[in-house]
Amino acid sequence: MLAARFPGILPPLTPQEALEVSMVASVAGEIADGVIRRYRPFRAPHHSASMPALVGGGNKVRPGEVSLAHHGVLFLDEFPEFPRQSLEALRQPLESGKAVIARASAHVTYPARFQLLAAMNPCRCGYLDDPAMACSRAPRCAAQYQAKISGPLFDRIDLHVDVPAVRAEDLSLPPPAEDSATVAKRVAAARQIQLERYQDVASETPIRTNAQADGKLLEKVASLDRDGEALLSQAVDKLRLTARGYHRVIKVARTIADMDSSEPVLRRHLAEALSYRRIAPQAG
Numbered sequence: 026m027l028a029a030r031f032p033g034i035l036p037p038l039t040p041q042e043a044l045e046v047s048m049v050a051s052v053a054g055e056i057a058d059g060v061i062r063r064y065r066p067f068r069a070p071h072h073s074a075s076m077p078a079l080v081g082g083g084n085k086v087r088p089g090e091v092s093l094a095h096h097g098v099l100f101l102d103e104f105p106e107f108p109r110q111s112l113e114a115l116r117q118p119l120e121s122g123k124a125v126i127a128r129a130s131a132h133v134t135y136p137a138r139f140q141l142l143a144a145m146n147p148c149r150c151g152y153l154d155d156p157a158m159a160c161s162r163a164p165r166c167a168a169q170y171q172a173k174i175s176g177p178l179f180d181r182i183d184l185h186v187d188v189p190a191v192r193a194e195d196l197s198l199p200p201p202a203e204d205s206a207t208v209a210k211r212v213a214a215a216r217q218i219q220l221e222r223y224q225d226v227a228s229e230t231p232i233r234t235n236a237q238a239d240g241k242l243l244e245k246v247a248s249l250d251r252d253g254e255a256l257l258s259q260a261v262d263k264l265r266l267t268a269r270g271y272h273r274v275i276k277v278a279r280t281i282a283d284m285d286s287s288e289p290v291l292r293r294h295l296a297e298a299l300s301y302r303r304i305a306p307q308a309g
Contacts (some may be wrong), residue, residue, distance in 0.1 A: 066097030
């Protein structure tokens with residue numbers, strides 16, 4: 026339910042984005058007669074999806090789910106149940122924003138700048154945090170189950186959030202103070218800040234969000250003060266951040282600062298970004 030509503034807080038497609046989304050859908054045979062799609066895609070393939078179904082391929086080299094989710098959301102429920110080969114094939118599109126499909130007769134590149142949402146139980150039985158119902162192999166079973174997702178793939182997921190089970194009494198609570206429309210306004214404001222930040226940056230691919238910034242550009246737009254640098258240095262050792270994880274934390278902190286309408290990236294923004302990094306379970 027949360028994943029299906031995620032597109033509702035994203036800003037509307039720009040004309041250029043709408044054209045790109047429509048072109049991919051047209052190549053896949055999902056639209057005809059030159060119709061332009063003006064809504065962000067939401068794709069939720071079944072966990073039995075093959076690697077060509079996810080990243081593209083086949084005799085006619087059709088775009089896969091990662092490209093059909095371009096400028097939108099790709100939701101993978103029951104994440105560890107997907108074939109390992111299919112999941113590993115996500116690593117390159119997540120990094121580059123492109124799906125490159127090589128065949129003896131063709132070499133095709135489709136756009137694949139999507140937001141990945143994945144959901145999974147902490148262990149196979151799903152009751153890791155409930156001593157009364159957890160299986161006898163806990164917590165070892167959690168480490169083994171989560172090991173079905175490789176470290177490099179986990180490292181490409183910036184936000185890891187535990188969602189506790191909903192209790193029966195929670196269903197009768199009053200509605201939340203913020204609805205999706207309110208959150209969407211904050212997201213749109215942050216996206217506008219980023220569009221203006223990168224509009225004059227010369228790049229082969231237009232940069233629209235902090236996620237696309239890298240190298241010297243990232244250092245320029247997300248410089249840390251002394252407290253922030255000290256905190257990040259401690260986190261590198263304690264969380265064992267890779268070079269990729271290090272830069273991804275900075276990008277998330279820059280985005281949190283944008284949501285906070287803050288020009289500098291403060292220590293609290295960095296601390297929140299670090300709180301979302303995954304801490305691997307320890308086998309018992």
